[in-house]
Amino acid sequence: MPNSVVNIDDEVNSVIEKGEENNLWPQDLNSYQKNQLAYLAVQYGLDPFFGELTVLGGKPFVTAAGLKRNAYDSNKPPISIQTELVDSDIDKRWWEYKSLLWKEDTPKGRPYIEFGEASPKDCTEKISGSDKDLKAMARTRAVSRVLRLAYNVNLTSAEEISGYDPETQEITDITPENEPEDTDESNANNERIITNSGNELTDREQVLKEIIAGDKQLKKELVDYLRYVKEERELDKVTINDLKEKEYKELKGLLNKLKKMAS
Numbered sequence: 001m002p003n004s005v006v007n008i009d010d011e012v013n014s015v016i017e018k019g020e021e022n023n024l025w026p027q028d029l030n031s032y033q034k035n036q037l038a039y040l041a042v043q044y045g046l047d048p049f050f051g052e053l054t055v056l057g058g059k060p061f062v063t064a065a066g067l068k069r070n071a072y073d074s075n076k077p078p079i080s081i082q083t084e085l086v087d088s089d090i091d092k093r094w095w096e097y098k099s100l101l102w103k104e105d106t107p108k109g110r111p112y113i114e115f116g117e118a119s120p121k122d123c124t125e126k127i128s129g130s131d132k133d134l135k136a137m138a139r140t141r142a143v144s145r146v147l148r149l150a151y152n153v154n155l156t157s158a159e160e161i162s163g164y165d166p167e168t169q170e171i172t173d174i175t176p177e178n179e180p181e182d183t184d185e186s187n188a189n190n191e192r193i194i195t196n197s198g199n200e201l202t203d204r205e206q207v208l209k210e211i212i213a214g215d216k217q218l219k220k221e222l223v224d225y226l227r228y229v230k231e232e233r234e235l236d237k238v239t240i241n242d243l244k245e246k247e248y249k250e251l252k253g254l255l256n257k258l259k260k261m262a263s
Contacts, residue, residue: 008042011042012038012039013038015037015038015042015048016035016038019034019038019049024049028257029055033055033060036055036060037053037060040053040060041053044062044066045069045070046062046069047069051063051065052065054158056161056164056170056228057171057224057228058251058253058254060155061156061158061161062155063157063159063166063169064140064144064157064166067144067148067151067157068147070147070151070153074151076105078147079102079104079106080102081101081147082099082100083097083098083099083100083139084098085098086098086115092119093120093131094117094118094119095117095118095134095138096116097138097142098113098114098115098142099113099114099115099116099145099146100112100113100146101146101149101150112150114145114148114149116140116142116143116160118135118137118138118141119134120134121162122163123162123163124163124164124165125172141157141159141160144160160231161228161231162227163224202241204240204241204248205241208251208252212255212259215259218255218258218259222251225254226238226239226240229242229247
């Protein structure tokens with residue numbers, strides 16, 4: 001067992017050094033995030049330098065490409081992955097697909113099953129430009145989820161996050177349809193997210209309000225981070241005070257880092 005731990009540590013260090021020597025790491029990653037991605041790369045046999053792992057909002061995510069690599073390089077690769085449309089709303093441009101996966105030893109009538117959906121409310125403007133691309137994203141999400149289920153990958157896929165752009169590996173803010181992108185009302189909504197419903201601010205809220213005061217980009221990062229937490233925990237809504245202590249510290253550090261970079 002000790003040798004195994006040592007070997008894993010050596011492999012992780014090797015990945016980190018490879019990225020630093022060849023300038024492959026994104027510039028905004030800190031040493032902790034590099035170590036995280038390197039460990040996950042070793043654990044799942046993925047390449048963090050070619051779009052199979054990414055960091056969004058300070059947290060690691062696997063991509064659809066990484067999930068497929070992990071599955072097909074395993075001892076029991078998929079012998080069949082099928083998708084089928086199970087529900088839709090043409091007027092709202094919303095589609096839901098089901099994905100079914102079989103391995104060689106999977107009972108014929110008991111495949112792994114997961115679902116994925118997509119609409120303009122949770123996709124980038126580029127993807128929302130056509131029904132074809134929205135359907136493709138719904139299928140991608142369904143396949144990614146069934147791969148995670150079948151191969152026990154304990155990472156959310158980046159494509160499941162609202163506003164994720166596969167080309168840039170970044171999150172784009174999603175503006176609800178028929179709502180102005182930058183208005184006094186929308187700014188007021190952002191402001192309400194970092195306050196306590198008009199009551200006296202908590203210590204957490206006061207700290208973050210001071211950091212992001214007057215900075216639209218930092219407000220956007222704050223809103224995005226709260227969205228990540230909301231989706232990861234499957235909550236209806238989330239506020240700063242709902243964050244775990246570790247999450248709050250990560251968020252505060254991210255906002256301070258962005259503020260320094262912008263100054």
